[in-house]
Amino acid sequence: MARLQIREALRRAMQEEMRRDPSVFLMGEEVAHYNGAYKVSQGLLDEFGPTRVVDTPISEAGFAGLGVGAAMVGMRPIIEFMTFNFSLVAFDQVINSASKIYQMSGGQYRVPIVFRGPNGAAENLGSQHSTTVDSLYAHFPGLKVVTYSDAPDAYGLLKAAIRDDNPVIFLESELTYGMKAEVPDEEYVIELGKARIRRPGDDLTIVSWGKQVFNVEKAADQLAAEGISAEVLDLRSLRPLDHETLFASVSRTGRCLVVQEGHVFASVAAEVAARVQEACFDWLDAPVLRVHSRDVNQPYAAPLEQAVMPSPERIVAAARRLLGLSEPTDNELSR
Amino acid sequence: MSPSTQSPPPSPDRAGTGPAADLILDIEDPLPPCTTDELLDLYRGMLRIRRIEELAAKAYTRRLILGFCHLYIGQESVAVGAAAATADDYWIASYREHGHALAKGVTPRKVMAELFGRATGASHGQGGSMHIFDRSVDFMGGYGIVGGHVPLANGIAWAARARGEDRVCVCFFGDGAANQGAFFEALCLAALYKLPVVFICENNWYAMGTPLDRQSALTDMSLRARGVGMVREQLEGWDVEHVRQRVAAARQHAVTGRGPVLLEIITYRYRGHSMSDPAKYRPKEEVEQHKERHDPIDLAARRLRTRHGVTQEALDAVRAEVEEEAADAWRFAEESPFPDPATLYDYVYAPTGTPVGEED
Numbered sequence: 001m002a003r004l005q006i007r008e009a010l011r012r013a014m015q016e017e018m019r020r021d022p023s024v025f026l027m028g029e030e031v032a033h034y035n036g037a038y039k040v041s042q043g044l045l046d047e048f049g050p051t052r053v054v055d056t057p058i059s060e061a062g063f064a065g066l067g068v069g070a071a072m073v074g075m076r077p078i079i080e081f082m083t084f085n086f087s088l089v090a091f092d093q094v095i096n097s098a099s100k101i102y103q104m105s106g107g108q109y110r111v112p113i114v115f116r117g118p119n120g121a122a123e124n125l126g127s128q129h130s131t132t133v134d135s136l137y138a139h140f141p142g143l144k145v146v147t148y149s150d151a152p153d154a155y156g157l158l159k160a161a162i163r164d165d166n167p168v169i170f171l172e173s174e175l176t177y178g179m180k181a182e183v184p185d186e187e188y189v190i191e192l193g194k195a196r197i198r199r200p201g202d203d204l205t206i207v208s209w210g211k212q213v214f215n216v217e218k219a220a221d222q223l224a225a226e227g228i229s230a231e232v233l234d235l236r237s238l239r240p241l242d243h244e245t246l247f248a249s250v251s252r253t254g255r256c257l258v259v260q261e262g263h264v265f266a267s268v269a270a271e272v273a274a275r276v277q278e279a280c281f282d283w284l285d286a287p288v289l290r291v292h293s294r295d296v297n298q299p300y301a302a303p304l305e306q307a308v309m310p311s312p313e314r315i316v317a318a319a320r321r322l323l324g325l326s327e328p329t330d331n332e333l334s335r
Numbered sequence: 336m337s338p339s340t341q342s343p344p345p346s347p348d349r350a351g352t353g354p355a356a357d358l359i360l361d362i363e364d365p366l367p368p369c370t371t372d373e374l375l376d377l378y379r380g381m382l383r384i385r386r387i388e389e390l391a392a393k394a395y396t397r398r399l400i401l402g403f404c405h406l407y408i409g410q411e412s413v414a415v416g417a418a419a420a421t422a423d424d425y426w427i428a429s430y431r432e433h434g435h436a437l438a439k440g441v442t443p444r445k446v447m448a449e450l451f452g453r454a455t456g457a458s459h460g461q462g463g464s465m466h467i468f469d470r471s472v473d474f475m476g477g478y479g480i481v482g483g484h485v486p487l488a489n490g491i492a493w494a495a496r497a498r499g500e501d502r503v504c505v506c507f508f509g510d511g512a513a514n515q516g517a518f519f520e521a522l523c524l525a526a527l528y529k530l531p532v533v534f535i536c537e538n539n540w541y542a543m544g545t546p547l548d549r550q551s552a553l554t555d556m557s558l559r560a561r562g563v564g565m566v567r568e569q570l571e572g573w574d575v576e577h578v579r580q581r582v583a584a585a586r587q588h589a590v591t592g593r594g595p596v597l598l599e600i601i602t603y604r605y606r607g608h609s610m611s612d613p614a615k616y617r618p619k620e621e622v623e624q625h626k627e628r629h630d631p632i633d634l635a636a637r638r639l640r641t642r643h644g645v646t647q648e649a650l651d652a653v654r655a656e657v658e659e660e661a662a663d664a665w666r667f668a669e670e671s672p673f674p675d676p677a678t679l680y681d682y683v684y685a686p687t688g689t690p691v692g693e694e695d
Contacts, residue, residue: 025497051497057527062520065486066493069504072475073425073494092517096480097487103682105468105476106459107694110685141683165685 028080064090081117099142116170130298132262149213156190195242201231204255219315364580381411407434412631414438416578430465432477443664453671482515511542557599572600
């Protein structure tokens, strides 16, 4: 068991997969000679050489499309977006090509490709470098959308994503690359589409994913101090969604709070809430509530940005409201 | 040959260097001239496309084919000439791809059944007119976003090279696509990585209803290659033998590690952009004049008669064969079942771990 940073866990996953399968290659801006903008790919050029760790020009549509074409012929490209903000330049390649080719070819061509990189707000990066794309990509059949909260999950999920025969959007975070946790030394793969109960509880289920899981954990600690037992569910995979684990948890606790970074309108949080009320209505003791980024574009100034993001305080307040312990204090429902 | 991803060391000498020169494809016609049988095959191939397309138009008006339907009539010499030079290579094309599919060897039955939306179609009815795929002949699809498929060609070529295959990817698109960002990015990357791609811009002068001189300040689309350091050539496309030779030359350049080639092939479409376009933006005389002077099928027929001594009866016999083949394709399509809605979810996600073709 070694304590690894998340970036090291991701690197180990790629390194092992590249060793076991010569069709895997990594391509993106600054991934080779620069060793990765966030040093995730550090050392990989030295081990695998420039045909398998490939620097690109600043040309997201170009290299995302290259990856799709290579995947159709049986390669397994890992396409790194320096951040997912820039994936929007390649949106056509991901949606109209990657997500649709398997179906529109009648199953003749698979697209086993991973698009990975940091997603969501880091700190004070302003409007165009803080976009959260989870809900955007989760909208489309044909794509899988995966994210992790800690190093052991980052490792096991990325390995599964690379081995998957479908296009996988793999969402990381600048803010947690340096976060350390114990990762088992033996190799393992975490099946995509399986949520993880990080903390069992009885009074409510808090559903989250990605780095917001840590805000949820903090909130759960505070709630525990008040005698409230929160079950913390990390979805890990937004598409496919693990309905079984989600519904089982909510049916047992009777209350559901969804915590999401990113805009709430037509989002994963909206979808989870809708599905929970469809499937678990008879078990619910309260309406499903959501905590999410405020419905504005990301401002720069620190106090403004902090006001936008979900926080343990907002999660605790929503949980208390869900349990009938407080009245609504803000217009959480719409904004 | 490994991709050239290693940059040369920085040096003051590099300032101002680069492909200032206009890189023109410098390979002579590499193939011997067509034998009579070979030219007859090309003639048959062009006629097959035209007849299938004419029937497609008829089926469309009878609502047997729905949606969009972009016909290739008039441009047949490009796909057929290219196929004669790149039969074993990978192909990828735009949404006007019925002709390319047929030229690459997708059967008329599979093409027509796909247009009819039947389970027996090339893409099992999932694709339609714009998305014909056939893995068995490495026909990697028709794509509906103008220019969006051009970056994919680089990846196909990347994979071919990585696996040591001596094959190229031939990528077809129109003059309209040459104004898309994805096209430009693809050209830049192909040149940078010296990928074995033959880019074929079929310049039919109209992007939907807009003539080229209202879309682009430069109407020589092959010049798009110059700014990215790519070899280029512009040629007239109505002589199928000439297309065959020049595509073979481009292929030879690309497959021997010298990098990609952009061929601009001047051609003309007789029909509107799609079946719903009466093409009122151009005078009828323009179309008639082109047909009279440059029809690729007439040109091949004339050459077969005058230079190869093929009789009109022999040409008529080819025509009759093609006629029967096209009628058979229609019958097959019409008699084929529609896909079962129960199979709706079969092709959303590939079953990881199950080999291709063994999904069931």
